[in-house]
Amino acid sequence: MRKPDAQFDKVTDISPQFFKDNNLTGVILDVDNTLIGLDGKNLENVFEWIKSLQESNIKLCIASNSKNREKISKFANEANMPFFLLSCKPLKRGLKKALKELNMAPENVAEIGDQLFTDVWGAKRMKMFSILTKPFTPEKHAISKFKRKIEQRRLDKINKQV
Numbered sequence: 001m002r003k004p005d006a007q008f009d010k011v012t013d014i015s016p017q018f019f020k021d022n023n024l025t026g027v028i029l030d031v032d033n034t035l036i037g038l039d040g041k042n043l044e045n046v047f048e049w050i051k052s053l054q055e056s057n058i059k060l061c062i063a064s065n066s067k068n069r070e071k072i073s074k075f076a077n078e079a080n081m082p083f084f085l086l087s088c089k090p091l092k093r094g095l096k097k098a099l100k101e102l103n104m105a106p107e108n109v110a111e112i113g114d115q116l117f118t119d120v121w122g123a124k125r126m127k128m129f130s131i132l133t134k135p136f137t138p139e140k141h142a143i144s145k146f147k148r149k150i151e152q153r154r155l156d157k158i159n160k161q162v
């Protein structure tokens with residue numbers, strides 16, 4: 001298992017220049033704990049960040065595993081970007097749809113999300129640039145907390161590799 005191509009604390013830490021430097025002209029975004037916390041609150045300054053990317057001619061699109069149309073569509077409409085629900089990451093299906101929407105080669109697209117086993121693995125399978133961010137609200141359910149622990153252990157191991 002290879003490392004994510006890049007790791008940041010939160011999406012708002014990634015500058016438009018970072019995308020330019022890596023020849024990335026498109027971005028596919030996860031929602032839960034990447035843009036919106038599990039408490040329903042948006043990440044601080046997230047719309048300003050999205051706008052700064054759009055002004056740098058970077059095309060954005062949401063691919064969420066969520067089925068919550070109300071929540072995702074509200075955010076996507078406010079951010080002025082297309083969205084896909086039930087993306088089934090790490091399977092290719094949903095990411096393929098998003099990629100088709102962006103109409104770009106996978107190597108020019110970054111997939112950004114907070115989960116190694118869904119977002120990063122999905123991006124790797126699609127040969128896209130993978131960016132892992134940190135979840136910013138705690139998991140609610142025992143099973144999710146457990147998954148996080150396994151994921152963190154795996155990430156620590158990967159990060160120790162050269």
Ligand SMILES: [Mg+2]
Nearest residue numbers: 030032033114
């Ligand atoms: Mg997520």
